[in-house]
Amino acid sequence: MMKFLGKRAVASAISLVGLMLLVFFLSRLSGDPTGLYLPLDASEESRNQFREIHGLNDPLIVQFFNYMGDLARLDFGDSIRRSEPAIDVVLRGFVWTLQLALITMSLVVTLAIVVGSLAAFHVGGVFDRIATFFSLIGASAPDFWIAIVAIVIFSVNLGWVPTSGTGSIWHWILPVSVLFIRPFGLVLQIVRGSMITALSSAYVKTARAKGIKNRSIIFVHALRNALLPVITVIGDQAAALLNGAVVIESIFGFPGVGKLMIDSILQRDFTVVMAAIMVTALAIFIMNLLIDILYSVLDPRIRY
Amino acid sequence: QDNSVTVVLSEELEIVEPCSATKSNVGRVLFQNISETVTEMDPATGLEPRLAESWEDMGNGTWRFTLRKGVTFSDGSAMEADDVAHSLVRMKSPAIACEIGAKFFGGIDITSNIIDAHTIDVTADPAQPILPMLMSTVTVTPSDTPLDKFVDQPIGTGPYTFDEYARGQYIKLSANPNYWGEKPTVQSATYVFRADSAVRAAMVAAGEADISPSIALQDATDPAMDFSYPNSETVFLRIEHAQAPLNDRRVREALNVAVDREAFVGTILANGTLLATGITPPSTIGYDADLKPYAYDPDRARALLEEAKADGVPIDTEITLIGRTNNFGNVLETMEALLGMYQDVGFNMKLEMVEVAEWLERYAKPFPENRGPELIEAQHDNANGDPVFSMYFKYHSEGQQSGLTDPKVDTMIAEATAATGDARAAKWKELFGYLHEDIIADVMLFHMVGFSRVNERLDFVPTIRTNSELQLSQIKFK
Amino acid sequence: MGDRLLEVRNLSVDFHTSHGTVHAVRDVSWHLDRGETLAILGESGSGKSVSASAVLNLIDMPPGEITSGEILFEGRDVIKMSSEERRALNGHRIAMIFQDPLSHLNPVYSVGFQIAETMTAHGVDNSQTRAKTVELLERVGIPDAATKVDAYPHQFSGGQRQRIMIAMALALKPDILIADEPTTALDVTVQAQILALLEELQEETGMGLLLITHDLGVVAEVADRVVVMNSGQIVETGTSSEVYHNPTHPYTKKLIAAIPGSGEMAKELGPGIKPILEISGLTKHYGAFAALDNVSLTVLPGESVAIVGESGSGKSTLAKTILRLEEATSGQALFDGQDLISMNAKDLFNVRRDIQMVFQDPTQSLNPRMSIYEIVSEAFVIHPEILAKQLWKSRVCELLEQVGLQADHMYRYPHQFSGGQRQRIAIARALALEPKLIVCDEAVSALDVSIQAQVLSLLTGLQDDLGLSFLFIAHDLPLVRDFAHRVIVMQNGKIVEQGPVAQIFDAPREDYTRNLIAASLSPDPKIQAERRVALRKLQGAVT
Amino acid sequence: MANSDLVPDTPEAPSPSAQLLRMLWNDKFAFVSVLFLLVVLFCALFGPLLLEDVATKQNLRGRNAPPFDFSANWLYWLGGDALGRPLLARIIVAAQNTIFVAAGAVFFSLTIGTSLGLIAGYTSKTLSQVIMRLADIIMSFPSLLLAVIVLFMLDSSVFNLVIVLAITRIPVYLRTARAETLEVRERMFVQAARVMGASNRRIIFRHILPVVFPTLVTIATLDFAFVMLAESSLSFLGIGIQPPEITWGLMVAQGRSYLTTAWGLSFWPGLAIILTTLSLNLLSNWMRTALDPAQRWRLENVRTKNG
């Protein structure tokens, strides 16, 4: 196990550096940020000055080594857009994103697994049909529809919850609910599919012969066998959330890392982009590692 | 709640820097609320005193400003001439990219001379006849404000003080108890940020916010809450004259008459949108109300193209129509409609919608190589009443975004810039006419209208200035 | 007779498939009394397992359907019971040992958990289960039970898994135990131990034992009455001795005639033949545990080498290591002069066709998504040089018929077969490749003796015609005696004795071998009864 | 032929297509889905040919026409868009680009992701490590950044759009395929195939893939919706489909600002996306059952008779 972790850490570190390299050089190919920060009418002279200050005039390779040098001192550079340390900007947003992702995914995990398993247990039954139908509609509907319709109904007309923003736990209800819908639909379908197979296995027969309750047959015997693809897809959806839920963030005024990333990319705020990718990549790497460990915990036949 | 207001803005403030207060979202929070200017431009009455009580022209480009006495910054220090001088230096400081310095004082050297604590001479080189008006953009900050970095806790002389900025969430202002002027009704204000117009409208409707300075046309559905105002933005298509077939006047005329401008108003664009003949709105001096927008005449457009074609103008060359995404509400529909109209009269044209960075590459000099004929949609904002910068940057051969190289235009700009009073207005008017009718410089489209949604409990009517500022002290309760 | 526990009346079970309905069980009736052992004998595929599953409500319906009959447990028809009532019976009052232990154990839970769960499901307190589990495992002879409780099914040998199933079924001392081929993977000594355990329980609790088996020795040893089934129907019933000595139905007669262990023993093949397989010093460790310890043996062309030995002694590991399904820790296995163990992937691919294997666990070795035709003809797909494509179908038919299946089974899928039928499919697949060496890991253990005889004569025929070699892992000594040229005896990962079949059976040198042969059961109930009496006396004298 | 008399009664394999059709008919949901998808396919193939002109004819003064005005031309039954173009016609015409982009992106990500995942799951540890870390990188690389870079470096084309979308979706297939492979490769029938000398390719594609595939297809069908919607956000950046070319996703996105006033603008194309996804998914559920011999009986007409 230690050996596995060690190897994994080395490989992950290498790929993190690779990712940094990739992002650093590729992002600079996406154009010069100067024009975006200065007024349209700014003179060439002030443009040059701007480039000078932000080190954009040096050859790319020099810029990269400077960046890496600073990074070694845990200095991610300053945001051009906000003129404060990029890492502060990112971490501030990431805390929100992480909370949102955790809350949403824990709801998704519990509900999708329960509903999906029950649907699989009664394949073709009314419950299965209804669960499949509505979860699929939810999962394929444009998220901003759901968000705006929810605001109009629950906030403006009924006044149950605030339209948007942060502050109280009431503010979390709409964003989490809207964010919940797509991963829920997807995970539910995966659970359902792989549970159908698991429930028809011979060991389920053994369990029945042992007189195990249906609940344990589903959630103890079949589920664990069905979980491999499920946690993989959950991981994918969680990664998507860690990368930020742009639509939800911008509609609900939620200060997460997603909109920050988009704005920074469009504004060529490279330091923030780099810092944001570093932070989310680290989170995703760790999550994937946990998932890989989970595979071998769930299924003792899997060994690395 | 009673005497505090919540304002919902369309995007978060990246910086809270007074020297960039002409950026519209920064301006709506800081401008004249926290940071006051030397003079103040009122669209209704013209130039008014603010921190300066009076000013006079000393000749040779120098103006003398007499400052108001008894004004203190929110940190307690008195506002004096050295603060103004420092602010002028700071806005042009090379170490920070101040919007005001670059946008209004680009290419101008500003020096100041402190006469006494409340008198200051300001000299512009080259001389600026409209210097007092330019001073209406200059926000005054204390003399110890750093020259090399933006502030994150702005200090000003205004009726409000800057309390708190919870990044990503809100900004809070509260009334300044030591304000020199009239005490405002609104005692505190919270600014929040929502990117989606429908949400902003919903927030005001749900009573969570009091003012949303800008909402989309289609969200402005409630006459009791929604106000329209001319927002000083002008939309046009920039033609780069060097590229064939756009170098032919007939083609440019065809581009103008092929557009059914009136069809846009009240449909894709708001009622109240004006058809443009020049690049600045009617509130600017020299605006020529007699110029007529090109009437929709597709047959004439076709005829012009035929004619040009007969003369060997390569009108079959594909022209790229470039639009900027999210430039204004319904920009995509507008561009699609334009494209349809052009294709209808026989232009070989394609549409490209691009994000702002890419748009800038195409719009500002140096233009990309091998670009082919391009028609670039742009929106220009001039709320300060004088067309000087608009004209220089958009039409002078040296102008950053100019598609022209016309010596006549260059001289006309130079003359108008140097002139004052009525002569100045006349010269600008002449230039507007020349650009619109003689050389047909661009495809002028619309002077735009913005929408605000205001909670019914407020007594507040948005104006043309609402595009860049939101003076809380002007808000009253019903 | 006395105290009736379970009675099956006129039971019929159908399976609906896309190619028509299979009448798996037809109008079957039998009963089981308290303390009694009823053996169901019968042809492979005759509906034994299906009728047993019906008792526990384990038939998937649909596609299965109980078309008629009732199953009375203590006078109540379980078919009409609510599922909650049946759940309370299952595992607690009626328990079942499945024919196919690997797939019936949940691969992702430790065996300890699975055994303990039977108890917790029926209200045994959590705190006691672990100790009980360990005790159960010890009683079924799992070595080192205290640590093995936490191991997973795939870490056990075939026979060990079977014993885990047994432990699971016995956990709550049920009133009725349905044991579907419970000893197919057990060597005779362990088998004896298990049978003794069952008997002990029967005496203690009056448990009724329904024993499905093809091993007439086992029947002779434990059964009170016998039911013989053939193609879904009961063809004969009676006490075990009646049925053995006076069979009336032709099928029963055929069955008894086919009992192995009386034929002539094969002679050792002459010296000087170059071995086709030569293993030396083969060792395989699982962690610190040596499953194979320095094993050396040879197989000559045209020779059948049988490997017998204790369950868990490393027989299957040996087979898998030779076939490179497990990587050996050290050692050599020369096949035709090339070392299989150190061979690279490409060379290995080239020799693959020549060595085939029939797995101990046939169900798991058949791809559930492929039809039987696809499974068997895959050999030809992989090695197209064997047969031209238009002949595949007829060849598959031929192979299926040779192993006693029917051609129209071709488009069915593995789950639609009985245990023995699957085993035969696996044999047919191995034969399709026409290899030089076949490693048979308990390849005929799930077949009734008549089909066993048919398959074995097929194999011998092929050996005579084509010079095929067999490495034949088996626990059924009479069978080994009839089939093998040489016998290798394994214990604890080592070879303890090897020699020509006659020598091993007539003059075994090692104690272990002697015990093994002594523990072998006779199919004649009378002889078995006598032996038992003798044994009792011996034990009585000792104590 | 000469050999056919060797074993005269070789049973005939039942015709697979007839069997499939029967199974389809037995699942009414799947059957309707297939019909719907055929309609979509028809629109995609012939829509632009038949209705291109009508769909681009602007009429600013007749914009945002409300739906269900059955007195109007049938093309206007779903109303008109912001430029007065008939929505129904536009949805039909847009089917082509939509299906092309979505199917393209999903197809590429599915095939590439699955292949890499199977390889990572089945072959050597080093290769697997490399592939998996690559997947980590892709997973952490923001798709928008990729789009912007592609846009700046390459020309805006539909193909580039497909590439960007495909790349960003690769990791989910890759990781899923690998996770299942890790388990399936331990199964005995895979070992049996190895013993028979099956090549890695055969084992992967014939033995492992069929087990993994249904799960991947389920993900893919839902990705269809995701890709259709994501595509529009890239179009807004200027990559890929540009107006007046149109896709459903673009229509939905353009209608966004009209959500509270002219709901039809984004509702109808959104509905088209939902129905397509729903159909694909019901079909994939059907397929999962039809392909699994142990589940197939659910679709076979084996209704148990009473008695």
Ligand SMILES: Nc1ncnc2c1ncn2[C@@H]1O[C@H](COP(=O)(O)OP(=O)(O)OP(=O)(O)O)[C@@H](O)[C@H]1O
């Ligand atoms: N799901 C199914 N679909 C179709 N036929 C089936 C199915 N399950 C079992 N059968 C058939 O039912 C018959 C009886 O099977 P069963 O498992 O009871 O045999 P068995 O007597 O236990 O044989 P063995 O000794 O080989 O285990 C067999 O012919 C088998 O092919």
Ligand SMILES: Nc1ncnc2c1ncn2[C@@H]1O[C@H](COP(=O)(O)OP(=O)(O)OP(=O)(O)O)[C@@H](O)[C@H]1O
């Ligand atoms: N994956 C594994 N991990 C740990 N131990 C294992 C593993 N596989 C097998 N063993 C152990 O190796 C020993 C030999 O197993 P093997 O399957 O070769 O026995 P066998 O001789 O075939 O027995 P049987 O007759 O019961 O099938 C057993 O004690 C078993 O517990």
Ligand SMILES: [Mg+2]
């Ligand atoms: Mg059986």
Ligand SMILES: [Mg+2]
């Ligand atoms: Mg074994």
Ligand code: NI
């Ligand atoms: Ni009786």
